[in-house]
Amino acid sequence: MPERRRGAALEKALLDAAWDELTANGYARFTMDAVVRRAGTSPPVLYRRWSDREELVRAAIVHTLRGYRLDTPDTGSLREDVLTLMREINATRVPLITVMSAQLAGYHQETGTCTAELRDPLATGRKEALDVLYDRAVDRGEIERGRLTERVKALPFDLLRHEILTSFAPVPERVLEEIVDTVFLPLVR
Template sequence: MPERRRGAVLEKALLDAAWEELTESGYARFTMDAVVQRAGTSPSVLYRRWSDRDQLVRAAIAHILEESRIDAPDTGSLREDVLTLMREINATRVQLVTVMSVQLAGYYQETGAGPGDLFAAARDKTADTLFERAVDRGEIRPERLTRRIKSLPFDLLRHEFLTTFAPVPDHVLEEIVDTIFLPLLR
């Protein structure tokens, strides 16, 4: 007889099951019942935590983004920090970004949220660390760092993922940083 899961272990199992269901079936076919079956639990266990599929989808996305969070690099320069972070995202996140954009299209349409909204919270924590360090080093002035400028290199990377469904060549990452992003900060 399997050991009974509780607390954080149970919640992780439920969120992992929800994410697996989303990636395999997409939002259109995503049901609470399918998650219950995949997690090997009862409906009451799931509904005690999330009352509807929208809440569960948001929780599963937040969970997977937190589990796959990348630590902010500290190379000593903003250029290298941004490139290092983009290279790490490029090497490890193509599938995640693609799944979140394609499999969740119905979710975005139904809720009005967008992929950028969901990625923003996870991305902003890491990127803000890079920008704070660059300001402290005197590389950039804080008033130049609008929300849009801070998100620009990562938005362009996501755009490349969604137009190619493949990792982005390194020369394109460098072009984004050197010819588009950094000139905006000067």
Template sequence: MPERRRGAALEKALLDAAWEELTAGGYARFTMDAVVQRAGTSPPVLYRRWSDRDALVRAAITHVLERSRVEVPDTGSLREDVLTLLRTINATRVQLVTAMSAHLAGYHQATGAGLGDLLATGRENPADAIFDRAVDRGEIAPDRLSERVKSLPFDLLRHEILVTRAPAPDDVLEEIVDTIFLPLVR
């Protein structure tokens, strides 16, 4: 008989099963029953933690994003920090970016919630440290840093990944930073 999971181990198993179910069939096919089956547990175990599938989807996405966080670089320059972070995301997150976009389209259609709504957890964006340091060093003016401008290099990388279904070439990353992003903030 398998060992009974409890606490954090059980929650991780449930969230992993939910993510696997979401990526296997998309949001339209995502059901609480399918997650129960995949996790090898019972409905009450799942429903005690999440009252409905939308709450479980949000929790699974948060879980996946938490475990796939990348370290925010501190190279001493805004250009190199942003390029290093883009290169890390580009080298390690193509599959995650593609899966999130493909499987969350149905969620957006059904609920009207976008990825930004899912990611709004009340925590500060770790990449904000890059911009705070650049302001402190006098590299950029804080009044030029709207949320849209700060997200621009990452949004452009995500777009490139979704269009090509592959990591972006390094010259594309440099173009995003040097030709598009840096002129906006300086």
């Protein structure tokens, strides 16, 4: 007989099952009953935590995104720091970005939300990590702080996400370098 899950272990199992159901079948076919079956639990266990599918989907996304945090590189140059981070995203996040876009279109339409709103609980940590990366570059004299608007700081990663979403595949190295060398760095130097 399997050990009974409780507390954090049970919540993790439920959220993992919800994410698996979402990625396998998309939001349109996502049901609380399917998550219950996938998690091997009962409806009351699920409904005690999340009252409806929108709430459960949001919780599953936030839970999943927490597992995708990246370390802030420190290579000694802004160019290499940004490229290192972009390469890591490119190598490990294409399926996540694809699911967030393709499988959640119905969720966004039904709830009136957008992907950025789903990332909000994690945005502070991501922003702080990028601020550390850019502060180091300013301290080294590589870039001017006055040129670092929030839009400019996000630009290489926004362009990477755009490339992934237009191809649903990892971005070639030459494109990563082009984003950094011909678009981003000229803006901050």
